[in-house]
Structures are given as C-alpha cells and as structure tokens.
Amino acid sequence: MFKKKPNIKPLSPIKNSERRKLADHIISDLGLTVPSSDNADPEDKAGLTALRNSLLPDGSLSARFATTAGPDAKKVSGTIYVGAYPNQDLRVLWVKLEERVYPTVYTLWHNPGVLPLLHTPSFVVEKLQGGADLMTPGLQNGPPFPEKAKEGAAVAIASLESPTVPMAVGVCEIDVSALRDVRGAKGHAVKMIQWAGDELWAWSTGGKPGISPPEHLDGWLANQSDVEQIQAQLDAADLQDEDDNGGVNLPSVGKNDSRPAGAADNARDTNLPADDQPDVVEDKELTTKEIDEAFKNAFLYGVRHFMETSKNEPNYGLSFPLSQSFVMSNLVQPFLPAYTPAQAASLLIKKTSYKNIKKFIKSLDKAQIIKAKDQNNNEVVILDIDFEDQAIKNFKPYRLPKKETGSGSGKTSTSAATGDGSDSSVGQKLKRVELFKPKERLSPLFSAVKADPKGFYTPAELRPIVTAYIEAENLISPKNKRIVTMNPILANAVFDGSVKSDKDVINKGFVLRDALVDRVLASCAPFHAILRNDDTLESTKPKAGAAPRISIVLETRSGNKTVTKASGVEAYFVNPQALADELRKTCASSTSVERLVGSSPKNPVMEVMVQGPQKDAVLKALEKRGVPARLVEVLDKTKKKK
Incomplete structure (x- = not known):
C-alpha cells in the first residue's frame, strides 16, 4: 500500500x-x-x-x-x-x-x-x-x-x-x-x-x-x-518462478551439476568441452535459485583458478583471512556466467536469496567448504578453505563470457575470460564530430547550390554552402559585404518566426552574414558521430542528437557510505564490465554493473558502481580509453547544500 x-x-x-x-x-x-x-x-x-x-x-x-x-x-x-x-x-x-x-x-x-x-x-x-x-x-x-x-x-x-x-x-x-x-x-x-x-x-x-x-x-x-x-x-523444493496465478515452481539446475545457471541447458546432453560451448544463450533474467547457484559456482571456479595458477605458493596464493570485498572482487565476480545483458543485470548479490556477501559466505561455511568468522559485528572473514572438499575437487570449469569492446563497434574480443583481462578500448583514439542535417524546409537553399539536402554537414562545411547561395542569388549588399538581403526562401525557410528576432529581420529586409549562418545551423537537425581509431565519417552512421556525455555521480548510501557511479560509457566503445574489473583492482573496492534505471531493456545503458569516492580513478580509467575529461559530467551529491 x-x-x-x-x-x-x-x-x-x-x-x-x-x-x-x-x-x-x-x-x-x-x-x-x-x-x-x-x-x-x-x-x-x-x-x-x-x-x-x-x-x-x-x-x-x-x-x-x-x-x-x-x-x-x-x-x-x-x-x-x-x-x-x-x-x-x-x-x-x-x-x-x-x-x-x-x-x-x-x-x-x-x-x-x-x-x-x-x-x-x-x-x-x-x-x-x-x-x-x-x-x-x-x-x-x-x-x-x-x-x-x-x-x-x-x-x-x-x-x-x-x-x-x-x-x-x-x-x-x-x-x-x-x-x-x-x-x-x-x-x-x-x-x-x-x-x-x-x-x-x-x-x-x-x-x-x-x-x-x-x-x-x-x-x-x-x-x-x-x-x-x-x-x-x-x-x-522444486520452485518455479511466479506466474500470473502466483505459482512458485521453477526448474532448477541440479545440485550435482557444476555448470552455471543459464548455461546448463546448452551443455546438457553434449560432449563438447566447456570452452567450445555454443555462444547462443537465451537473453532472459534468472530466477533467484539460478542466481544462488551461479554465485556458488563462481566461488568454486575462483578457488579452482587460484589452485591452478598458483600451485607452488602457500595456500595457492591466498592470504588468510580473506575479507568480504576480496572474496567478491577476486573469487566471485570475475567468474560469474553473465553471457547476456539480462543475465548481467540479474547476477547481483542483492538479487540472491542471501541479499549480501556476508550471508553468502556464511552459507559456504554451513556447507563446510570454508571456515568463516564474524569480525567487527558487521563483517565476516574467511579463515580457511577446504581445498580437498568434493565440491571444489569435482568442479568443472565452464566457459566464461567474452569481453565486448563496446556498443556500436560491432566487434568483440576473442579472449574468453582466461584471466588475461584484455580490454581493446584501452589506448583507443576517439574523435567526436558534431554534424547537422538540413530540415526539409531548407531543401531549396541546398538544391540551389547543388548540395545534398539530405546530407550531413559539419559547421565548417555549412558556412561555404550558405556563402555560395547568397552569391548565386546576388543577395550581398553592394555597400557592406557583411550584410545579406532577404529573399522569400530565406524568409520562409530560415527566419520562420521561431525566434523573436525573426520578425525584426524580415521587417528590415536584411541580416548580417554571421547571423544568417547561425540561423541556418539552428534550422538543421543536430547529429553526432564518435570516430574510433581509423574510422571515417563515410564508414560511420551518424546518430541523432548532440553527442552524449558520460555521467559520474557520487552519492551517499546506508547513512555514511559513498559510492561512485558511471554510466553512458558504451557510446565511447567502453565495455562497462571491463571498466568495472579495472576499477575493482585499482581502487581495491567492490564493483557492480547493472542496467541504469529508466534505460530501455532492449538497448540498455549499463551503470558501473564502485564503492568509495572514486571520481579521479574513474576519470583516469576513461582517459586511458581515449575519453577526455571535457566529455564527462560529474555530479557530487555528497556535498551538503549551503
């Protein structure tokens, strides 16, 4: 209510x-x-x-x-x-x-x-x-x-x-x-x-x-x-997701099936090795039970990863006790089977039945896979891991999601999550181009000088077109070349009354050349293109509207905890998950990636969240990916209003 x-x-x-x-x-x-x-x-x-x-x-x-x-x-x-x-x-x-x-x-x-x-x-x-x-x-x-x-x-x-x-x-x-x-x-x-x-x-x-x-x-x-x-x-219980009548029975991944939720159906009844599993995975949100299973499998995968990559080190390179943030950022998140955007949005600790990492760790302790202990009343640490536990020994690694280079490029990196952490957006060169497309009422002006009335133009390209038109129509004042005489096309197409000063210009019968160019720009529809590396305007499809800016927001949660959120990075060919992976390491903080509230489920904008006031770290990570600070908008909600 x-x-x-x-x-x-x-x-x-x-x-x-x-x-x-x-x-x-x-x-x-x-x-x-x-x-x-x-x-x-x-x-x-x-x-x-x-x-x-x-x-x-x-x-x-x-x-x-x-x-x-x-x-x-x-x-x-x-x-x-x-x-x-x-x-x-x-x-x-x-x-x-x-x-x-x-x-x-x-x-x-x-x-x-x-x-x-x-x-x-x-x-x-x-x-x-x-x-x-x-x-x-x-x-x-x-x-x-x-x-x-x-x-x-x-x-x-x-x-x-x-x-x-x-x-x-x-x-x-x-x-x-x-x-x-x-x-x-x-x-x-x-x-x-x-x-x-x-x-x-x-x-x-x-x-x-x-x-x-x-x-x-x-x-x-x-x-x-x-x-x-x-x-x-x-x-x-064999629970099912709630249907229209409130039913709760869901088919679940079997307890002895070590494959991740969402990938079990693809691997069932096949002899393909994990790395050769097909890439086609149904893009749907996971149920709570599937998310629980995926988090447990990710932890087992993380432990096995350390066991195989640090065989000669004490405790396989793990320094006990392990903090909650270390467990989440090093043993769980890198191994979650987020194959699709919907699954990435589902695989969040708050969407498990545990709701937080503390309860998740305690569930592993209850299963006797680890030994945990409460610390400071609000945190739990892992004191030891039973590396001989059957759940760990019998675990079979699965194919991890491929790292995307970013939306708009149509290309993906071939590195499945093998631990190399490669990110093709690092070191890229970006160029933001502002474009204008003439509206239909401007067609006579462009056609008169044989310019494409449906083309895309930069501001520098529009000025000579306007100059060519006023010269072709002999509209330049003989006494002052900066003054242009009005004609019916300019009066109807450019100075159409959408601005208060238009009426004065029409009454006077003339306008300054610079003011005319500005009004032609204002009468065009804005577009933009973001060029990456060797891309050209001819090979890129412009997008409507002004070029977006990446948003960084600092806000306070749970009373006094500050988090930093970044969104809109996809437009600049930056993979949100790869950015989160880097921030997790550089900031030594937990990170998450989920769909930005209000964005379209069909074409979602993902939001990267990192614990702590990490604005500078995010700006530095974006700069490594070719995004200058001027294209980033920062909003600090933690500052008290005067």
Whole structure:
C-alpha cells in the first residue's frame, strides 16, 4: 500500500492515557496474551505495562497521513503511530486504516508472535516488496497453516530462506487456515499493507535510511525443529518462478551439476568441452535459485583458478583471512556466467536469496567448504578453505563470457575470460564530430547550390554552402559585404518566426552574414558521430542528437557510505564490465554493473558502481580509453547544500 510516498502531517505527542487505551485495543484486537508477572499479587499489572510499552513505547507520537493506492489510485487516509525502541531512532510502528491498526515490520521485529506467520520463497518476497499481493500458490510451509490466519486477519510474511524474520504485513483475503492444498490453486491469498522497503519503512525524522532486517529472531517459530523443517522443505523444493496465478515452481539446475545457471541447458546432453560451448544463450533474467547457484559456482571456479595458477605458493596464493570485498572482487565476480545483458543485470548479490556477501559466505561455511568468522559485528572473514572438499575437487570449469569492446563497434574480443583481462578500448583514439542535417524546409537553399539536402554537414562545411547561395542569388549588399538581403526562401525557410528576432529581420529586409549562418545551423537537425581509431565519417552512421556525455555521480548510501557511479560509457566503445574489473583492482573496492534505471531493456545503458569516492580513478580509467575529461559530467551529491 505504501509503495508511493504518503503525505504525512506534523507529528503530535500521544497522551499516556490515550497510549494505554490504544495499546489495550491492539492487545484485544490481536488476541495477545498478557505475560504473567513474577509478582504473585493478582492485582499486579507489571506484565500488562511491559506489553503496552513493547507494542507502543512511552513517548510515542501520531500523525495523520494521506496517499493513493491500487491501480485506480484510490485515495487512502489514516493515522501513523511513531515510536522509538531502545537505542534506535523514531520509526513508524503502527498504521491505522479504517479504524483498524496494523503493525509495521519494525514492531514485528521487536514483538515475536504478535501475528500469525506465513512463509513464501524469497523471490516471491521480492515481488511483494514491489507492491504485489501474495497469491495462494505462493504459500509455503503448509498445510497446516496457522489457525489465526483466517479471512480478514492480519498476518506476517517471511521467506523460507529467513523463516524467523517477517518482511511484510498483510490481510488474509481468504481463510488460509482452512487450506488443505495450494497446488493448482488460484487467486489472492494476502493483500499487502506494509513491507520492508516501502515508504513507511524508509521514513524517519532525521532522514536516515530504513533499518535493515535482522538475520534471525527468536520467538517467531516454536522451536529449532521448525526452522530445520522449513530448511529441509526449502532444500527439497522444486520452485518455479511466479506466474500470473502466483505459482512458485521453477526448474532448477541440479545440485550435482557444476555448470552455471543459464548455461546448463546448452551443455546438457553434449560432449563438447566447456570452452567450445555454443555462444547462443537465451537473453532472459534468472530466477533467484539460478542466481544462488551461479554465485556458488563462481566461488568454486575462483578457488579452482587460484589452485591452478598458483600451485607452488602457500595456500595457492591466498592470504588468510580473506575479507568480504576480496572474496567478491577476486573469487566471485570475475567468474560469474553473465553471457547476456539480462543475465548481467540479474547476477547481483542483492538479487540472491542471501541479499549480501556476508550471508553468502556464511552459507559456504554451513556447507563446510570454508571456515568463516564474524569480525567487527558487521563483517565476516574467511579463515580457511577446504581445498580437498568434493565440491571444489569435482568442479568443472565452464566457459566464461567474452569481453565486448563496446556498443556500436560491432566487434568483440576473442579472449574468453582466461584471466588475461584484455580490454581493446584501452589506448583507443576517439574523435567526436558534431554534424547537422538540413530540415526539409531548407531543401531549396541546398538544391540551389547543388548540395545534398539530405546530407550531413559539419559547421565548417555549412558556412561555404550558405556563402555560395547568397552569391548565386546576388543577395550581398553592394555597400557592406557583411550584410545579406532577404529573399522569400530565406524568409520562409530560415527566419520562420521561431525566434523573436525573426520578425525584426524580415521587417528590415536584411541580416548580417554571421547571423544568417547561425540561423541556418539552428534550422538543421543536430547529429553526432564518435570516430574510433581509423574510422571515417563515410564508414560511420551518424546518430541523432548532440553527442552524449558520460555521467559520474557520487552519492551517499546506508547513512555514511559513498559510492561512485558511471554510466553512458558504451557510446565511447567502453565495455562497462571491463571498466568495472579495472576499477575493482585499482581502487581495491567492490564493483557492480547493472542496467541504469529508466534505460530501455532492449538497448540498455549499463551503470558501473564502485564503492568509495572514486571520481579521479574513474576519470583516469576513461582517459586511458581515449575519453577526455571535457566529455564527462560529474555530479557530487555528497556535498551538503549551503
């Protein structure tokens, strides 16, 4: 519901009497049990007070809000209740809609068990976080489902991968508790109210970003056996991507198949070696399970690469402990099977079920492939790798994607990812040419001097054409050669009234020669061509519009982390992935490449992101590829406005 930012009015304090009354209403509406106090006195209300404060902390505030929701943009209004748990900022804890109060995920993370908990695969949770409702076939870990999950009841939703951490709040549109089988079922099961990632989750008084969900919460499942049962179900599930009816069964790459997701079908039932696999791969986004498999295979590939290239060095050249950034930039990213733009956009750590590199490393530790340890509470390091593990020993390297030289050249480098890191854009020479194409109304002017009215011209080439025309028509003033006398063609085709001064020029009946050339240029359609090395204008097809500039943006994420993003490099024959690979090494930072928001899926513009304020490093890398700084536009969003 809160996919769009609501209009929230100023906050106002809640009286203690009103806060207690609201908390009692919530306890009654949700059927919560008041915990018993250690005091044997039956009149003791310590347990009730503790529950009230847990649901709605002392000092809470309220505010009215208005927004729109649904395909019809229906107007919705209500009340939000804001409070702060210990050592945390003010967050939206409850939202009131039509006299009913719903908890947000922040309340669920501090009050286990307040709502019935339903489960669904992580890739379905991603769709819920995009504003979709939960379909009946998406329900997992049942039947039986929770008894309280009846029609109209508020429920919490968690993923099978993190079964103890609710990620969304919704309302049952059917009696979920009565379901005996969801296979083949159709229709909506739960309508979404609020989720981690929406505008309520992101709201704060200080403008700070939303709080990331915890990795595990006690109290949402009865015991550890429930967690293990869900994990076993997840391991055995044959999930499919959600169809129009909410189904979740996807064909997956087998667990014993070491080939990458997206390439397994090409290699199946063939005796071709990995490097000879066909280049034809379907250009489609990968499912979460395929992305998980691809990241695991990439790590195994990375380990095998070090084992084969550094046989005589201790630990095969790996210096333990290995940091998260080292693992991502040296053991995972160079070996991801991103064969197509859609796959490159899919193969991001945030699109795995792990969501971040920390959880990914812990999954490898759980599989006993590595030994990991938490460090500084927010990072995990690899202490050792079991090089004798069967997953590593039996791993068969696959063909890695070929490195493209850049869009527009139509050529590719023949170096498959063999570790040479070759990039043909390094050292290239570029020339940007500004061109103009006459519009149809200028045809008489160009035809009069036998110039092609549909050709492309540089500004230097247009001036002699205009000069030839005014000489052929004898329009030069005998008293001043800088003055040109107007004629009907110039009046209609050039000075057509699109500029305020046109009327004055026509009334006077003459114009300066330089002003005439400028107006002819303005009356032409702008084009551009970017010539590479020995390319010529005759062999290059000009593109409409002015020549683009590469964009570099510095911005702050997660409170105080700076990232540098570069986009638009393809126009200058620069491969975004090759640029990211170089920046990862030169900056010793993690990098990623994904489609720029708003660009066309058919002809995507890729965005290179590198951790840290790396503007100078990006400019230097572009300069190596023939792109001067004047063709780059830098926007620093980290500087505070005065």
